Amino acid sequence: MRCAMIDDRAKGSVAHRASRALGWSMLNTIASRLGTLVIGIVLARVLGPSDFGVFAIATVTMLAVLSFNELGVSLAIVRWPDDPARIAPTVNTISVSTSALLTVLLVICAPSISAALGDVRATPVVQVMALAILINGLVATPAAMLQREFMQKQRAIADQTNAWLGAIVSLALALAGMGPMSLAIGRLAGSIVSAAMLWWWSPAPYRFGWDRVVAKRLVAFGMPLAAASIVVFASGYADQIIVGSQLGAEALGFYVLAFSLASWPVSIFSQPLRAVAPAAFAKLQQDREAMVRNFLRVLRMLTIVAIPACLAISGAATPIIAFLYGPQWLPAADVLVFLAALAALKVWFELIYDYLVVLSRSRSVLVIQLIWFVTAVPAMLAGVALMGAPGAALGQLAAVGVVVLPCYLIVLRRVGVRTFAFIGAVALPTAAGLVLWCGCWLISRIVSPPPLAAVSAGVLAILVIAALASWRRADVRLVRRAMKGGGP
Incomplete structure (x- = not known):
């Protein structure tokens, strides 16, 4: 009887936390989308279609790499049945090392990618935004830990800081005449501050480590997800790639x-x-x-x-x-x-x-x-x-x-x-x-x-x-x- 009561309280606790998480998730989404809409309107009027298109080339390139940069292993933090702190160091090592490698490759290949997508002017913008891939790898585990613990309030604060700080920096630089690079620098500035907040709020300490058995399980878990993410990205963004390369x-x-x-x-x-x-x-x-x-x-x-x-x-x-x-x-x-x-x-x-x-x-x-x-x-x-x-x-x-x-x-x-x-x-x-x-x-x-x-x-x-x-x-x-x- 006592066990049943404890189980009921545990279920109630999870349901309550999930309900609160839904509320914060919805608030975060609405605020983010409204903010993005307002910011996008202002920046589109300042920059114009051509500069906006150059930034779009960089964005599509970055999103393509982000679809698989940490090999899908961070999701294991959310779904792991035991204490996730045990696997977190190995997850950090995999996600950061692969993200760093992909960042370097993207910086090197930026001229060719920009030309293929329709405008070589996007090259320096792609190279700056490539750094966001490394940042994403660095915060993959803290972000997953917050999701696992239903800490959507903290995630919402970090996301809003990212969006609005990036917007303010982008707008200031755009008005100063920096063109599409203003958007890239703003995006990077917001990502850096948001990453620091996620690290600060993470329930587990941030450490690197390597456990061969855990790593094997993580890669087996994450690779199918990464492959699926690539396919989802390809089907979702093929239109933008075609328009950029053709027009x-x-x-x-x-x-x-x-x-x-x-x-x-x-x-x-x-x-x-x-x-x-x-x-x-x-x-x-x-x-x-x-x-x-x-x-x-x-x-x-x-x-x-x-x-x-x-x-x-x-x-x-x-x-x-x-x-x-x-x-x-x-x-x-x-x-x-x-x-x-x-x-x-x-x-x-x-x-x-x-x-x-x-x-x-x-x-x-x-x-x-x-x-x-x-x-x-x-x-x-x-x-x-x-x-x-x-x-x-x-x-x-x-x-x-x-x-x-x-x-x-x-x-x-x-x-x-x-x-x-x-x-x-x-x-x-x-x-x-x-x-x-x-x-x-x-x-x-x-x-x-x-x-x-x-x-x-x-x-x-x-x-x-x-x-x-x-x-x-x-x-x-x-x-x-x-x-x-x-x-x-």
């Missing part, structure tokens, strides 16, 4: 700005939920029917909020770009129309990904990512040849809608989620989103000036989302209870 830095600047704006609803609504959804699904693995019910509830909630938001941005792309960034950025609106619609599908894919991983279907996810890459690249190349940058976005949207979505539905059916149940969960919110798209498109054509059109589209989107949320209020309570371990 140059300025076209890439337009594309990346549209990509960032289209990603905003995905980050706001999807990322905080993903911080706790896998754990909530995992608790119900022994009751597959309850697990399916909760998946469909979360899917419905996510669709109610995110799909109308994405489609509203797509429908009102032109006045939104003109209002936020100014007329010099209007070519980005043609890209945003398709990328915002693609973001709506990505909201579903991210939730499905988490669900399948909990069910140990990682191989299926990897296969789908490979299919995504193989089908989307030819479509994007053809689109670029026919339509320029908007063609890349349209090509990817077509490939994802026609090929990737059915693949996910097939895999879901194999794990007990019927296709008709999936369609039933998303049908009404998606239909409402499509009607909303038409309304926002009409507003963009008949309402002027652009600020009034953008605000009108936003108000219409809020009304639609509120109506849908009111329709499914019961789901909100059920999902919250499931997240806290209360079952379906």
